[in-house]
Amino acid sequence: MPDLIGDRAAVAEANARFYQAFEALDLAAMDAVWSHDEDVKCVHPGWPLLTGWGAVRESWQAIFANTEEMRFTISDVRVVAGADLGWVTCTENILSDVRGRVTVTAILATNLFARDADGWRMIHHHASHVLAAGEVAEA
Amino acid sequence: MPDLIGDRAAVAEANARFYQAFEALDLAAMDAVWSHDEDVKCVHPGWPLLTGWGAVRESWQAIFANTEEMRFTISDVRVVAGADLGWVTCTENILSDVRGRVTVTAILATNLFARDADGWRMIHHHASHVLAAGEVAEA
Numbered sequence: 001m002p003d004l005i006g007d008r009a010a011v012a013e014a015n016a017r018f019y020q021a022f023e024a025l026d027l028a029a030m031d032a033v034w035s036h037d038e039d040v041k042c043v044h045p046g047w048p049l050l051t052g053w054g055a056v057r058e059s060w061q062a063i064f065a066n067t068e069e070m071r072f073t074i075s076d077v078r079v080v081a082g083a084d085l086g087w088v089t090c091t092e093n094i095l096s097d098v099r100g101r102v103t104v105t106a107i108l109a110t111n112l113f114a115r116d117a118d119g120w121r122m123i124h125h126h127a128s129h130v131l132a133a134g135e136v137a138e139a
Numbered sequence: 140m141p142d143l144i145g146d147r148a149a150v151a152e153a154n155a156r157f158y159q160a161f162e163a164l165d166l167a168a169m170d171a172v173w174s175h176d177e178d179v180k181c182v183h184p185g186w187p188l189l190t191g192w193g194a195v196r197e198s199w200q201a202i203f204a205n206t207e208e209m210r211f212t213i214s215d216v217r218v219v220a221g222a223d224l225g226w227v228t229c230t231e232n233i234l235s236d237v238r239g240r241v242t243v244t245a246i247l248a249t250n251l252f253a254r255d256a257d258g259w260r261m262i263h264h265h266a267s268h269v270l271a272a273g274e275v276a277e278a
Contacts, residue, residue: 039217039219041217041228043247043249043267045267046267046268046269046270047269047270048247048269049215049228049230049247051217076188078178078180078190080178080224080262082221082222082223082224082253083221083222083223083224084221084222084223084224085219085221085222085223085224085225085226086224087224087226087251087263089180089188089263089265091188108182108187108188108265110182110249110251110263110265112226112249112251114221123219124226124228124249126228126247126249126265126267128182128184128185128265128267128268129185129267130185130186130187131185131186
């Protein structure tokens with residue numbers, strides 16, 4: 001499997017742009033990060049699967065509208081780039097303030113990117129909570 | 140992005156073999172489904188990220204050892220095949236019997252496969268619970 005350093009860096013940059021758009025609550029930046037294909041998919045923590053850019057964009061719009069401020073650090077970033085698909089796993093360490101309630105949460109994310117003429121665009125985001133010890137359900 | 144019907148069918152078959160191995164609690168079949176690379180990853184629902192075939196294999200061994208019977212149906216299967224990476228989203232509707240306790244659970248899964256000389260091998264499994272309405276956390 002090809003895994004060129006240049007492609008891996010480009011996928012890592014696309015992943016970083018996604019989190020910059022997320023932290024800035026910037027829908028126009030999300031428009032630029034994501035593919036607008038009808039097959040793109042998104043799973044927010046605990047949400048059902050969303051399919052198609054229209055549904056995915058609406059979900060970000062709703063999240064941004066209900067979030068006053070979003071701050072996080074991204075850790076454990078692992079990037080693999082193939083010929084036309086790239087994938088990233090990372091941990092989102094989120095400090096959020098939703099209507100005055102501040103929470104810190106660790107979220108595991110799998111992010112997929114497809115290469116198009118302009119570079120790498122996000123095609124799938126799957127994020128889920130890590131449960132504390134004792135809460136863990138089996139697969 | 141290439142998305143040949145033959146490749147998509149082959150990725151779908153690899154995905155089906157994964158669930159057959161899972162339902163059969165068959166570690167040898169899991170050995171055949173997965174890549175044995177040190178970079179493979181796995182997120183069981185609520186678990187932290189596991190990295191490397193050794194850790195991933197141990198997790199299946201532990202799950203199988205603690206599960207008497209596993210029955211499920213897989214729905215909403217969506218498959219995309221690229222040149223060297225393929226990805227699947229699906230819903231696992233799991234009926235499980237863990238030490239006498241029967242539960243039905245809907246799990247969302249993102250499964251990634253890489254093409255090698257012998258075909259498509261699983262390189263990442265990210266599974267997470269869908270929360271009921273009212274439990275949903277924002278991203």
